[in-house]
Amino acid sequence: MAVRYKRILLKLSGEALSGKTGFGLDVDTIQEICGGIKAAHELGAEIAIVVGGGNFWRGRSSGEMERTRADQIGMLATAMNALAVADALEHLGLEVRVQTALNMQQVAEPYIRNRAIRHLEKGRIVILACGTGNPFFSTDTASALRAAEINADIIFKATMVDGVYDKDPKKYPDAKKYDTLTFSRVLNDKLAVMDSTAATMCRDNRLPILVFDILHPENIAKAVSGETIGTLVSE
Numbered sequence: 169m170a171v172r173y174k175r176i177l178l179k180l181s182g183e184a185l186s187g188k189t190g191f192g193l194d195v196d197t198i199q200e201i202c203g204g205i206k207a208a209h210e211l212g213a214e215i216a217i218v219v220g221g222g223n224f225w226r227g228r229s230s231g232e233m234e235r236t237r238a239d240q241i242g243m244l245a246t247a248m249n250a251l252a253v254a255d256a257l258e259h260l261g262l263e264v265r266v267q268t269a270l271n272m273q274q275v276a277e278p279y280i281r282n283r284a285i286r287h288l289e290k291g292r293i294v295i296l297a298c299g300t301g302n303p304f305f306s307t308d309t310a311s312a313l314r315a316a317e318i319n320a321d322i323i324f325k326a327t328m329v330d331g332v333y334d335k336d337p338k339k340y341p342d343a344k345k346y347d348t349l350t351f352s353r354v355l356n357d358k359l360a361v362m363d364s365t366a367a368t369m370c371r372d373n374r375l376p377i378l379v380f381d382i383l384h385p386e387n388i389a390k391a392v393s394g395e396t397i398g399t400l401v402s403e
């Protein structure tokens with residue numbers, strides 16, 4: 169079957185990996201998500217994954233701590249998540265490489281763009297950890313940056329809601345879901361898709377983002393094959 173998107177960058181938030189507890193790692197949840205990734209891979213997609221770290225730590229909510237240091241802790245949190253996802257994918261028989269934006273050579277490869285692309289071409293899943301390697305950024309921005317670098321066709325932002333709404337659907341039952349959106353609208357209306365740095369990077373580099381819910385991991389394969397799910401944000 170022909171795929172709609174050949175090379176995708178999948179953003180997995182830390183929260184998605186934590187199951188019902190919202191903190192730490194939930195092995196069953198991670199296995200389910202990885203089953204969804206495998207199904208998408210079997211369709212022929214090349215998959216790079218950027219993992220978040222919010223299930224352990226977010227620099228911006230660290231109170232008194234110096235922000236740079238707080239963000240370094242956040243970046244290390246993403247590395248733990250990357251290893252957990254790598255392990256689950258390997259258990260499913262997939263070939264995986266973890267690359268980190270901060271050097272930790274005993275644990276993973278350093279991020280090298282050309283090498284990441286080579287892995288993808290060979291059918292390996294590449295997991296990108298430690299965000300951009302810089303404080304004051306988010307893993308959403310890292311997703312935009314890496315997607316642009318590896319010439320991804322699209323970013324899949326797998327979240328806990330099934331798309332982008334005009335207001336928080338958990339608080340407002342009358343919230344309206346968008347099927348499509350432009351980046352200008354996202355930025356002007358401050359819609360909670362991703363932070364503005366990430367949204368601006370996607371807009372400037374003509375990178376679409378599909379936002380959908382990861383509570384149904386089969387959505388990843390559906391999205392790869394072009395089924396209409398979630399909210400598509402594009403130019």
Ligand code: UDP
Binds near residue numbers: 183221238308
């Ligand atoms: N972080 C950072 N630079 C980056 C990416 C992430 O400093 O390029 C830190 C930041 O503290 C952030 C934390 O890592 O809060 C975890 O990432 P994020 O909040 O994006 O994770 P998510 O909310 O997607 O789980």
